[in-house]
Amino acid sequence: MSSAGFHRVAYLRKAENEPPDRVKSRLCLKCQAMFESAWVGERVCMKCKTTRVWRDGVAPNMAAWSR
Numbered sequence: 571m572s573s574a575g576f577h578r579v580a581y582l583r584k585a586e587n588e589p590p591d592r593v594k595s596r597l598c599l600k601c602q603a604m605f606e607s608a609w610v611g612e613r614v615c616m617k618c619k620t621t622r623v624w625r626d627g628v629a630p631n632m633a634a635w636s637r
Contacts, residue, residue: 600624 596607598615605615618624 594607594610595604596613597603598605598618599613600618601615603615603617605617607613614624
């Protein structure tokens with residue numbers, strides 16, 4: 571697995587030191603859609619996490635984050 575692939579997989583995974591939590595429906599902080607959050611720190615849905623803006627790590631401007 572490439573270095574980039576490893577980091578992507580590690581990013582999407584829950585931190586090992588986090589206590590187990592129940593799955594809960596939460597609002598995505600980016601698109602405001604409801605999604606099943608596996609743990610308390612998961613606040614952005616998978617659809618938004620797979621966007622180029624999210625993967626690049628920095629929005630070039632605030633318009634890129636609008637709904």
